[in-house]
Amino acid sequence: MKEKLELIKNNALEEIKNTSNSSEFESIRVKYLGKKGELTQILRGMGALSAEERPIVGKIANEVRAVLETAIEEGIGAIKNREKNERLKNEVIDISMPGIKQTIGKRNPLEQTLDEMKEIFITMGFTIEEGPEVELDYYNFEALNIPKNHPARGEQDTFYINDNIVLRTQTSPIQVRTMEKQKPPIKMISPGKVYRSDAVDATHSPIFYQMEGLVVDKGITFADLKGTLELFAKKMLGDKVKTKFRPHHFPFTEPSAEMDATCFVCGGEGCRVCKGEGWIELLGCGMVHPEVLKNCGIDPEVYSGFAFGFGVDRMVMLKYGLDDIRQLYESDMRFLDQF
Numbered sequence: 513m514k515e516k517l518e519l520i521k522n523n524a525l526e527e528i529k530n531t532s533n534s535s536e537f538e539s540i541r542v543k544y545l546g547k548k549g550e551l552t553q554i555l556r557g558m559g560a561l562s563a564e565e566r567p568i569v570g571k572i573a574n575e576v577r578a579v580l581e582t583a584i585e586e587g588i589g590a591i592k593n594r595e596k597n598e599r600l601k602n603e604v605i606d607i608s609m610p611g612i613k614q615t616i617g618k619r620n621p622l623e624q625t626l627d628e629m630k631e632i633f634i635t636m637g638f639t640i641e642e643g644p645e646v647e648l649d650y651y652n653f654e655a656l657n658i659p660k661n662h663p664a665r666g667e668q669d670t671f672y673i674n675d676n677i678v679l680r681t682q683t684s685p686i687q688v689r690t691m692e693k694q695k696p697p698i699k700m701i702s703p704g705k706v707y708r709s710d711a712v713d714a715t716h717s718p719i720f721y722q723m724e725g726l727v728v729d730k731g732i733t734f735a736d737l738k739g740t741l742e743l744f745a746k747k748m749l750g751d752k753v754k755t756k757f758r759p760h761h762f763p764f765t766e767p768s769a770e771m772d773a774t775c776f777v778c779g780g781e782g783c784r785v786c787k788g789e790g791w792i793e794l795l796g797c798g799m800v801h802p803e804v805l806k807n808c809g810i811d812p813e814v815y816s817g818f819a820f821g822f823g824v825d826r827m828v829m830l831k832y833g834l835d836d837i838r839q840l841y842e843s844d845m846r847f848l849d850q851f
């Protein structure tokens with residue numbers, strides 16, 4: 513028995529000596545120390561030994577097991593070490609190599625311009641209001657004095673969710689929502705996305721941005737409207753800019769107007785940007801229609817107000833001399849990096 517153990521030990525150590533990878537070590541472990549391993553078999557057969565022999569053989573067997581376990585552990589350790597050193601040698605990091613450049617996004621010029629506009633109105637004491645982009649027909653049209661079948665609906669190609677729900681075509685519904693919630697004095701702007709079912713081309717996008725403004729209080733007149741919007745135009749486009757108001761029609765204001773500003777490129781002489789006109793149309797505006805005030809529970813005999821709304825994309829395109837609105841929505845970093 514003792515000789516057999518000695519033999520097993522020597523064979524195993526010999527095999528271990530000649531082993532050069534960890535999977536071979538695993539097979540050796542199984543072969544000798546596994547459940548059906550040679551050493552395990554011997555330990556199992558110890559019942560057949562005499563009472564004197566049993567502890568002696570048992571001791572030797574345990575010693576052999578310990579020797580083999582240690583040898584295998586050391587062998588595996590040595591291999592791991594060698595593999596690690598090889599890897600370190602092969603994977604030398606060249607710290608002089610340039611890194612991989614990460615492209616970082618940039619704020620869209622639309623957002624930048626919106627921020628500028630908000631800043632101007634905030635310094636004039638306006639608050640910022642929000643409303644849903646999926647809007648009730650009532651707020652987008654009815655309450656703004658645009659009943660069903662009104663021709664003004666035809667001008668705004670509307671995405672209908674169903675008969676009563678639309679994607680808002682303008683930021684004007686936020687006027688109504690604000691007047692329902694707050695009592696005058698009201699002085700708010702409301703920038704946001706609006707939707708129209710327009711085919712995409714260089715000047716049309718089914719999604720674009722508008723900014724609405726509303727002031728309601730006692731004794732508000734058209735002079736307040738002009739003063740506010742002229743100041744805005746000067747802050748936005750420069751002190752030299754001149755403005756003019758042309759009569760227009762909007763169902764929710766009376767009287768209504770459109771405001772033009774002298775072209776910021778040629779200063780009014782006429783150029784490519786203003787198409788030779790010298791003037792650029794900036795926004796629509798007017799005195800809030802008494803019907804709209806009434807719809808919102810505000811007495812038009814006591815209060816009056818003015819409102820305005822403009823397309824932010826147009827403003828951005830004018831400001832940066834862009835000729836294609838699609839550039840604002842394509843997230844092309846080569847374009848965005850220029851602003």
Ligand code: DAH
Pocket residue numbers: 681682683684724725762765795796797798819820821822
């Ligand atoms: N909502 C109008 C449009 O989309 C713009 C507008 C015009 C808003 C006059 C106003 C306003 O508040 O008074 O064409």
